[in-house]
Amino acid sequence: MSDDLILEQFVRLLDTLPVAAPWPALEESGFLDLLRSEDDGGAGLNLEDFFPLVLAAGARPQINGVVQTMVARLKNPDTTAAADIEAALGGNNARAVAAAITAGLMAGAMEQILATTVEYASTRKQFGREISKFQAIQHNLAIMAEEVTAARMAAQAAFVGSPREVSPQRAAAAKLRAGQAAEIVAAHAHAIHGAIGMTQEFHLHHLTGALHQWRLVHGGESYWARELGRWALARPDGLVTLARAL
């Protein structure tokens, strides 16, 4: 199956799952074993090809735990509805793997928050025109786009190679940058949506709520900044050389 086809089928599956009881259909789909090696009946997906699926899952947070379960199955093939990759994997690099995957989910959520906010601003009218026509709103949407772009790139840089061998430095940069962006993206999205974004019924809070939950786990910005900084300061190099060595 081509990578595009895998993504297309994964998205269709997520979009048609019953939110109340998604797991039987997920089990049946075979997607939960995608990361496991082909010898173990999986597809041996590497992180580069996994990244679009993680983004897609992050954009659909109503069904949480799908990619987390896929990662947890690298250790225990019977896992279902895993929430905590770090606990499920255990061992040295578990926190870095969990941080990288979570940064990918956050990037996916933020891409969706941006798309939702652009759409809302382009239809909501005040003072006789769409609010997206006001320069103040345009500039805040531009800031959101910048932050989403940076967070996505930092996450993508951590999705290289085999899932167990995530670089702790790249994972650190990814989770840190995603957390930094989350603060700004969520704040502007809610500000632009106004009161409707504060309702249970409107979908924005599913996305911003998931974003906050993901920011809260597997190490925050300060933790990862310290880890990354200790690594950097143990080397003699300048910042550009350090960035290349990540």
Next chain:
Amino acid sequence: MLDTMELTAIPPEDEALREPIRAFLAEQLKSMSTERKARSWMGFDADFSKALAAKGWVGITLPKEYGGGGRSHFARFVLVEELLAAGAPVAGHWVSERQSAPLLLKFGNEQQRRKIVPEVCRGEAFFCIGMSEPDSGSDLASVRTRADLTPEGWRVNGSKIWTTHGRRAHYMIALVRTSGTPEDRNKGLSQLLIDMRTPGVTARPIRDVSGDEHFSEVHFDNALLPADALIGQEGQGWAQVNAELAFERSGPERIYSCMALIDAWLDFIRAKGPTDAEAELAGRLLANVSALRNLSLAVTARLARGESPVNEASVVKELGTTWEQSIPGMITDHLASVEVPVPGELLAALQYAAAMSPSYSLRGGTREILRGIIARGMGLR
């Protein structure tokens, strides 16, 4: 919406340039102070530019038949990255190889290309930018400097301002009005190639906040240019200047203005032994520059494919300058509380960066202009 920027690696043949460039810079800059390295972007050194050109590293992406290196944009990325990381004085050749020579190649006549582009690549022709005027900043279409075609050639009258190294440059590419009035906005504008030695052209220095004199004000008092000083088509100046701005804004250089300061700070922390708070600040700096570098590389990949990714380059420039502008403040906050003596060179680099950092989001298009470009790219205007 904006195009997605994908993680990109530098091809090995371009990465291979890094070591020879580093060796050259280590030799050339061995006695340079941190304070001078901090001036990298603004640092003017004609001998350095010539020595760099002798290695084939000025105009590295320009076609070989015009004296260039014929290399890809990834090669230029490696070159620019090493130049700015080392704090090299790049201002001499910076504008000419980044935007002036590419503009002449795109719109100039064959005589302009044959004569001037090879001079640029030899490090012998430096350019300044003739866009801003006393009454035209972000609103570039309101320029008033006027050129009239007479039987003797173009008669130019008016002024340009904020012209970096206007007194040292050999040429200016000037956006001027060749018909109509300022009220006609972007109609009736043209670009002229101006030899700065032309009688009637005078450049006066303007001292900046750090005490340097890289800025200038350039006056044209009945300056007479040959008829073939016109670049491209008469009346097409607006489209041409926007192409020039795309060259100016798309480069990878918008994230490396503060490297001398950061590297001096990292060395200071290593020498004293880092606390948790210092490691945290180092980690924040590294995580951010790493993401920006990868974004710059994604823009470079688009340039290498022959595209002009103006919207995406604007995103990177805006992110990059916002981050760079936060650096002097973060380091000030830290150094204000440190209990051991701070090296004078580090303080001098900090003072320079703190004073100059507002310019990062002015030069090459203000923050507000760039946000407008990004918003247009998102389909909002």
